[in-house]
Amino acid sequence: MGIRIGIADTMFARVDMKKYAIGAIRELAPDAQIELVTVPGIKDLPVACKKLLEEKHCDIALALGMPGAEPIDSQCAHEASLGIQQAMLMSNKHILEVFVHAFEAKTDRGLLAIAKTRSYKHAQNAVWMLSKPEELAKQAGKGIRQGHPDAGEING
Amino acid sequence: MGIRIGIADTMFARVDMKKYAIGAIRELAPDAQIELVTVPGIKDLPVACKKLLEEKHCDIALALGMPGAEPIDSQCAHEASLGIQQAMLMSNKHILEVFVHAFEAKTDRGLLAIAKTRSYKHAQNAVWMLSKPEELAKQAGKGIRQGHPDAGEING
Amino acid sequence: MGIRIGIADTMFARVDMKKYAIGAIRELAPDAQIELVTVPGIKDLPVACKKLLEEKHCDIALALGMPGAEPIDSQCAHEASLGIQQAMLMSNKHILEVFVHAFEAKTDRGLLAIAKTRSYKHAQNAVWMLSKPEELAKQAGKGIRQGHPDAGEING
Amino acid sequence: MGIRIGIADTMFARVDMKKYAIGAIRELAPDAQIELVTVPGIKDLPVACKKLLEEKHCDIALALGMPGAEPIDSQCAHEASLGIQQAMLMSNKHILEVFVHAFEAKTDRGLLAIAKTRSYKHAQNAVWMLSKPEELAKQAGKGIRQGHPDAGEING
Amino acid sequence: MGIRIGIADTMFARVDMKKYAIGAIRELAPDAQIELVTVPGIKDLPVACKKLLEEKHCDIALALGMPGAEPIDSQCAHEASLGIQQAMLMSNKHILEVFVHAFEAKTDRGLLAIAKTRSYKHAQNAVWMLSKPEELAKQAGKGIRQGHPDAGEING
Numbered sequence: 011m012g013i014r015i016g017i018a019d020t021m022f023a024r025v026d027m028k029k030y031a032i033g034a035i036r037e038l039a040p041d042a043q044i045e046l047v048t049v050p051g052i053k054d055l056p057v058a059c060k061k062l063l064e065e066k067h068c069d070i071a072l073a074l075g076m077p078g079a080e081p082i083d084s085q086c087a088h089e090a091s092l093g094i095q096q097a098m099l100m101s102n103k104h105i106l107e108v109f110v111h112a113f114e115a116k117t118d119r120g121l122l123a124i125a126k127t128r129s130y131k132h133a134q135n136a137v138w139m140l141s142k143p144e145e146l147a148k149q150a151g152k153g154i155r156q157g158h159p160d161a162g163e164i165n166g
Numbered sequence: 167m168g169i170r171i172g173i174a175d176t177m178f179a180r181v182d183m184k185k186y187a188i189g190a191i192r193e194l195a196p197d198a199q200i201e202l203v204t205v206p207g208i209k210d211l212p213v214a215c216k217k218l219l220e221e222k223h224c225d226i227a228l229a230l231g232m233p234g235a236e237p238i239d240s241q242c243a244h245e246a247s248l249g250i251q252q253a254m255l256m257s258n259k260h261i262l263e264v265f266v267h268a269f270e271a272k273t274d275r276g277l278l279a280i281a282k283t284r285s286y287k288h289a290q291n292a293v294w295m296l297s298k299p300e301e302l303a304k305q306a307g308k309g310i311r312q313g314h315p316d317a318g319e320i321n322g
Numbered sequence: 323m324g325i326r327i328g329i330a331d332t333m334f335a336r337v338d339m340k341k342y343a344i345g346a347i348r349e350l351a352p353d354a355q356i357e358l359v360t361v362p363g364i365k366d367l368p369v370a371c372k373k374l375l376e377e378k379h380c381d382i383a384l385a386l387g388m389p390g391a392e393p394i395d396s397q398c399a400h401e402a403s404l405g406i407q408q409a410m411l412m413s414n415k416h417i418l419e420v421f422v423h424a425f426e427a428k429t430d431r432g433l434l435a436i437a438k439t440r441s442y443k444h445a446q447n448a449v450w451m452l453s454k455p456e457e458l459a460k461q462a463g464k465g466i467r468q469g470h471p472d473a474g475e476i477n478g
Numbered sequence: 479m480g481i482r483i484g485i486a487d488t489m490f491a492r493v494d495m496k497k498y499a500i501g502a503i504r505e506l507a508p509d510a511q512i513e514l515v516t517v518p519g520i521k522d523l524p525v526a527c528k529k530l531l532e533e534k535h536c537d538i539a540l541a542l543g544m545p546g547a548e549p550i551d552s553q554c555a556h557e558a559s560l561g562i563q564q565a566m567l568m569s570n571k572h573i574l575e576v577f578v579h580a581f582e583a584k585t586d587r588g589l590l591a592i593a594k595t596r597s598y599k600h601a602q603n604a605v606w607m608l609s610k611p612e613e614l615a616k617q618a619g620k621g622i623r624q625g626h627p628d629a630g631e632i633n634g
Numbered sequence: 635m636g637i638r639i640g641i642a643d644t645m646f647a648r649v650d651m652k653k654y655a656i657g658a659i660r661e662l663a664p665d666a667q668i669e670l671v672t673v674p675g676i677k678d679l680p681v682a683c684k685k686l687l688e689e690k691h692c693d694i695a696l697a698l699g700m701p702g703a704e705p706i707d708s709q710c711a712h713e714a715s716l717g718i719q720q721a722m723l724m725s726n727k728h729i730l731e732v733f734v735h736a737f738e739a740k741t742d743r744g745l746l747a748i749a750k751t752r753s754y755k756h757a758q759n760a761v762w763m764l765s766k767p768e769e770l771a772k773q774a775g776k777g778i779r780q781g782h783p784d785a786g787e788i789n790g
Binding site for chain 3: 487488489490491492493494495496497514515516517518521522524525526528529532533546550553554557558560561564565568586587589590593594
């Protein structure tokens with residue numbers, strides 16, 4: 011297939027999210043090349059992803075992170091998200107932000123379930139964006155979610 | 167006519183907004199070329215639009231999205247909006263942000279109505295900005311809204 | 323005089339602010355060239371101003387807008403302001419942000435009065451910045467306001 | 479000495495802050511060249527400083543401003559601060575932000591005292607950063623403040 | 635080893651954080667070259683770090699700071715963080731943000747303990763990122779913290 015997918019993850023996260031992302035890629039695009047890098051926390055992800063795109067020649071990157079439960083953690087996530095926006099615009103490539111916030115579930119088990127599903131589904135999105143964009147087009151406006159139940163389409 | 171309009175939409179949105187945007191373009195500028203791309207969510211729109219402007223040579227882009235009802239969704243919308251600002255400034259072309267927020271209506275039907283009208287009217291704005299800027303000039307300072315009733319002009 | 327002033331305004335605004343800005347320019351710099359453009363809303367102003375500065379070779383631009391009364395409108399204004407900051411830094415030219423927020427007056431008449439005065443005074447500032455910078459220098463630290471009473475100087 | 483220091487101030491401020499900044503520079507670096515510019519308000523400072531650094535070849539700039547007491551004023555200060563960040567990064571030179579917020583003192587006299595001290599001390603910092611960086615190094619981690627009492631060092 | 639690590643710290647901070655960072659580097663990478671610079675406050679750190687990376691040819695930088703306890707201090711930290719994001723993206727190198735917020739501990743002693751540990755651990759991260767990236771990879775998804783107890787991994 012020849013596609014190159016970069017994955018950046020963090021020591022801060024409480025789930026090894028990349029395991030599920032790699033699983034999806036191996037399943038859906040067995041020939042894809044995967045470049046991995048681990049950084050301390052989510053604010054280190056934007057430049058890590060930009061380096062994967064520019065220096066490791068990846069076609070797309072996944073930014074995997076799990077912001078903590080404190081207000082300062084939400085602010086860090088916001089700053090990381092803005093950095094990811096800039097990194098994409100500077101490299102003209104997509105970075106899929108796969109963040110699982112501590113407030114999204116009440117239990118560790120719940121967080122794990124979201125982290126698994128979201129990592130898998132966004133890795134699938136990454137493969138589709140590179141090699142089957144029609145898969146995304148088919149689901150346009152369908153209220154699709156990753157890690158929570160789909161919201162569904164409002165029929166017009 | 168020769169104008170090229172890019173449209174980026176999302177799987178996250180609950181209405182197929184591009185249907186109404188395309189309808190307006192076909193009606194007002196039948197010769198316009200339209201480039202389409204679908205991405206997972208609103209934070210993927212800024213670079214998608216920038217790529218439409220720079221790599222697909224569109225003259226303008228529409229960023230269609232429907233942010234969800236949670237605070238985190240509003241933050242995502244804010245981040246996407248800032249990304250769209252940057253994308254415009256880096257490409258020196260306009261991107262019309264057509265976002266319909268979940269809080270703008272109490273019912274699915276209400277949201278649908280806003281999504282339809284706003285998509286149609288901003289597609290009309292896109293056509294006008296490229297080929298009939300005098301149509302916008304005529305409405306300067308008139309309190310024009312897209313998807314809600316016009317606020318109207320305060321006569322001086 | 324040879325100065326070129328760009329003015330970008332919006333259909334969203336409820337007052338034809340540019341009328342007052344143009345009045346000031348005609349009065350203070352009768353030979354100035356004025357470039358006009360109208361966009362849908364305030365978030366379209368930053369790139370519109372940047373295009374006036376870079377593609378229409380204006381020496382300065384005025385960004386005229388009237389953000390609405392809802393929280394989302396204030397957020398839009400914030401995003402537009404950040405875009406204007408970037409546009410200035412990318413072009414190394416000034417853009418005077420002339421925003422009149424709906425919360426600044428209780429009545430339409432009050433809003434109109436602010437819009438008139440602020441548009442007039444910032445157009446005056448634009449002329450001064452280009453051709454009489456000493457007029458601004460004379461008023462440094464004097465607590466000058468545009469559209470509200472001056473706060474005045476604290477004498478040291 | 480040959481150092482060039484740019485100072486941008488505003489008509490909005492209620493104290494002629496540059497008087498105190500210039501005093502410090504004349505005292506500490508009598509041979510320094512000073513470039514002055516006055517703009518309407520704090521949001522005009524980032525590009526004004528960038529122009530001092532890039533077009534007037536200053537080695538450093540001081541951005542002097544006094545944000546008002548309303549929430550919108552704090553938002554403007556935030557936008558200006560972000561612009562100053564960008565201006566520094568784009569020019570690879572320092573801009574010392576010398577803002578005195580209306581909420582920092584209860585009386586005009588109190589504000590004046592802060593404005594004086596802060597302007598003086600940051601002008602001193604500017605001189606030191608260019609010609610005596612060891613003066614800053616000596617005070618690293620000492621809890622130094624400008625305009626309020628020093629917080630002091632926590633001894634380890 | 636030949637690695638070059640830049641360290642920027644502030645006069646505002648109340649702990650000499652760089653002492654602990656340098657200790658870690660000397661211990662883990664005795665041959666590393668260290669470039670130091672001190673600036674007044676945290677908002678001066680982004681460009682200081684960018685200059686260390688670009689003008690002093692450092693491979694990575696540490697931004698050491700201690701934001702104060704007031705709301706305006708948190709806003710300054712947010713602005714500095716966004717500046718650090720940009721500085722990284724513009725230079726394609728990592729800057730580890732080592733901020734200790736006044737709200738993180740109730741006593742000076744508590745703040746000191748966090749400042750020590752966080753400075754040490756992030757200096758260790760910097761060394762690892764440059765010369766032993768596998769050390770970070772091994773800890774991916776383990777809920778690692780710097781200055782607070784580790785959150786731990788959620789086993790999947």
